[in-house]
Amino acid sequence: MKHFHRLATVLGILLVLVLTIFTAAQEEKDPLPSWNAGPRKKGILDFVRLTTDKSSPKVVPADERIATFDLDGTLWVEQPMYTQVIFMIDRVKELAPKHPEWKTAEPFKTILSGDKKAMDKLVFKDYETVVNATLAGMTVESFSDIMKDWFAKARHPRWNRPYTELIYQPMLEVIQLLRARGFKTYIVTGSGQDFVRAFAQKVFGIPPEQVIGSALKTRYQYDKKGKGILLRAPLLLLDDNFSDKPEDIYLFIGRRPYAAFGNSTGDRQMLEYTHAGGGPRLMMLVLHDDARREYAYGPAQGLPASKVGTFTQNLYDEAVNQGWLVISMKNDWKRMFAFEK
């Protein structure tokens, strides 16, 4: 027993030494190859060094390393509409033949009309009505099946690719870098929690329990065989936008993030809450200013006020005043999507 222990210790020490040299030699490798050099890339790398280098005077204990990411517009494309809204519209169209009453009942009538201007006027409450009518009253497993089918078939109108390919490669690199340095990475999204959980593991390496989002209440009931099941109730339990983001971060995680990433007023409070923790914190906003490679709808461009979150001039000013980093997709990102060459 004892000599095994000793031999293992000696070999372990040797391994650590060799790996340390190897790692040091590797450090020249760029962990953010899709980022152009500049203050944003430097800001991320400096933050990582400051919070995770053992020699750093501001090193953050491993179990407190929490980073939160908004999803829509921050990690993947949110134009021409939120992906989940497209999913809901497809769901309404699919079920419409069984619901002749939708021809006259709102918001179904507008959705089925295909009139984009009219649809831009729909608000969160309208989509709540849609969810309650088309995606509630079923087990969580049935919902999961519906989503999987949709994701397998649906294609983005501009790129003709699955929505899960329209994630920003530079942000994925940030997630991976933070995780490699001991951060627990969370998605905190206004989109549906189980909608996002369906792909977060595969696409971002983020497990279901690290996805916080809007959620229906579920109800535990018994099926005909007496087996316990969870039914999706037509009742919104969490609406994870604006002030609800820090509230739900506290509810789910119980700790304040050290880094937070967003792109709209829906993320403002999450960034403020992160910032208010003091010490080394990283707050970043993605500015959509690249109409050629993606879309442009920053403060200068404007968006319908009905959208849940927009990058307003007011948010831009707060970011500048607070020293948050505003990412220019056009200038800071060398490569937008993994499928680009």
Add this chain to the structure above:
Amino acid sequence: MKHFHRLATVLGILLVLVLTIFTAAQEEKDPLPSWNAGPRKKGILDFVRLTTDKSSPKVVPADERIATFDLDGTLWVEQPMYTQVIFMIDRVKELAPKHPEWKTAEPFKTILSGDKKAMDKLVFKDYETVVNATLAGMTVESFSDIMKDWFAKARHPRWNRPYTELIYQPMLEVIQLLRARGFKTYIVTGSGQDFVRAFAQKVFGIPPEQVIGSALKTRYQYDKKGKGILLRAPLLLLDDNFSDKPEDIYLFIGRRPYAAFGNSTGDRQMLEYTHAGGGPRLMMLVLHDDARREYAYGPAQGLPASKVGTFTQNLYDEAVNQGWLVISMKNDWKRMFAFEK
């Protein structure tokens, strides 16, 4: 570069070999030393082997290994009252001088009377009133400070020890064994989420984000300096008992547990939900049948119906019918608390 890599690989392989032999030699070491031999101890060890041995035909993928534990009466003593109720009573007594109106207003009047029979008649709703009056309207940090102070001073009336020492050593060993075999261990409790988060890391090695419990809504607001803060609102958002346990497990984790541990009807649905997943699952109930070393209040002994959860005859029958394992504290546990010799 290349030869470092090769040397590291060779050393790594040697280390793994030596550790494998070392681990094999260690296997004789009992991971559950506070358990007496018998069907319950065997049930746990068999489950662990079945779900985590690489050679097992029923091995569970590492990221799906979820185990959930009730707290009160399952991991620590819940007599003469739930620890959090004792905390709330102390809080009422502390604030009473500033609230002369409590001398006539219920449930404060009963609580201040010290009449234990009358207090046994208080129900969940009464304590909700107490929480809203005495532990809401403050920042989450202020609440945390109040709790820390209380835990530092409070002593259990029978053992005259801090409440955090009154945890069951055999259950701690189960938590540690499961975690060593790749399980994520969660506490799922009717007690307050942030109350339990205050000590779960230190006492059970369970981080805040793996504690799911009853919770007030918080509200993100700005203090006088414009800094974002989270205030505890007098509004119960989650009441994590009975059917809410599987519902909140789905909400927080998004996966079904492979093992669940409880001691009362408040845990019934969590155990049913776990069981309904099929395949290798472990469902266990702690039966309090040891009046000498702890308390006896199983089906035979009865408890006031007002208590949130009790181990009823009906639950006992369900456990037997379903093949869940009922732990006899008297017979299955060699040692109850770590402070025992």
